[in-house]
Amino acid sequence: MVRLKTAVLISGRGSNLQALIDACAAPEFPAHIALVLSNRADAQGLARAAKAKIPTRVVPHGEYQTRAAFDAALGRALAEAGVEFVCLAGFMRVLGSEFVNAWRDKLINIHPSLLPEFPGLDTHARALAAGAKQHGCTVHFVRAEVDSGPAIVQAAVRVLPGDTADGLAARVLKAEHQAYPLALRLCAEGRARVVGDRVEIDGKPGPLRFEPVP
Numbered sequence: 001m002v003r004l005k006t007a008v009l010i011s012g013r014g015s016n017l018q019a020l021i022d023a024c025a026a027p028e029f030p031a032h033i034a035l036v037l038s039n040r041a042d043a044q045g046l047a048r049a050a051k052a053k054i055p056t057r058v059v060p061h062g063e064y065q066t067r068a069a070f071d072a073a074l075g076r077a078l079a080e081a082g083v084e085f086v087c088l089a090g091f092m093r094v095l096g097s098e099f100v101n102a103w104r105d106k107l108i109n110i111h112p113s114l115l116p117e118f119p120g121l122d123t124h125a126r127a128l129a130a131g132a133k134q135h136g137c138t139v140h141f142v143r144a145e146v147d148s149g150p151a152i153v154q155a156a157v158r159v160l161p162g163d164t165a166d167g168l169a170a171r172v173l174k175a176e177h178q179a180y181p182l183a184l185r186l187c188a189e190g191r192a193r194v195v196g197d198r199v200e201i202d203g204k205p206g207p208l209r210f211e212p213v214p
């Protein structure tokens with residue numbers, strides 16, 4: 001089996017990276033993590049990658065004068081590793097349109113809300129403040145506009161009476177750890193395809209919506 005050579009870009013904790021590492025450990029999983037790249041040397045996720053014997057690179061954004069220069073350095077690191085596909089997993093830098101367009105339909109992100117609801121930060125507190133009945137996560141193809149782009153997989157989580165932002169975030173995070181490997185699998189198997197401004201899964205209109213295991 002040819003496995004899709006994937007990079008995971010992180011900035012911090014790396015729990016979604018861990019979910020992808022664990023999924024890729026299965027011999028039949030159709031993707032392989034060839035590189036973990038962080039813009040921060042202190043990202044906890046780098047230790048997770050090292051433990052799994054995955055090559056790591058740090059590209060510190062502060063060393064570049066412009067976003068374009070930083071993006072170009074990222075692109076070089078990806079090319080040097082022979083990467084074919086990129087997963088953003090808690091990567092906290094906005095990528096410029098040139099980079100995004102160069103990786104069009106080969107660049108995915110996980111976001112902690114049911115997009116298009118609650119793009120941006122503090123999604124859990126905002127969902128509670130808005131009185132949302134359900135919340136969740138989305139894995140989507142990246143487009144130049146932040147937190148937009150065709151959704152591949154969504155997992156919904158019920159908002160419970162008395163929920164706090166932290167409690168809700170923890171339940172959504174568990175769903176994220178199921179959603180991201182599923183989305184990467186669908187992409188690597190060629191089952192998730194962008195058609196117009198949507199994703200089709202096995203030729204049917206997406207996104208794939210699934211019930212996360214609590």
Ligand code: GRF
Pocket residue numbers: 012013014015016017089090091110111112173176
């Ligand atoms: C996750 O909630 C993800 O959805 C968001 O950033 C967080 C990263 O967490 N984009 P982790 O680093 O994967 O633990």
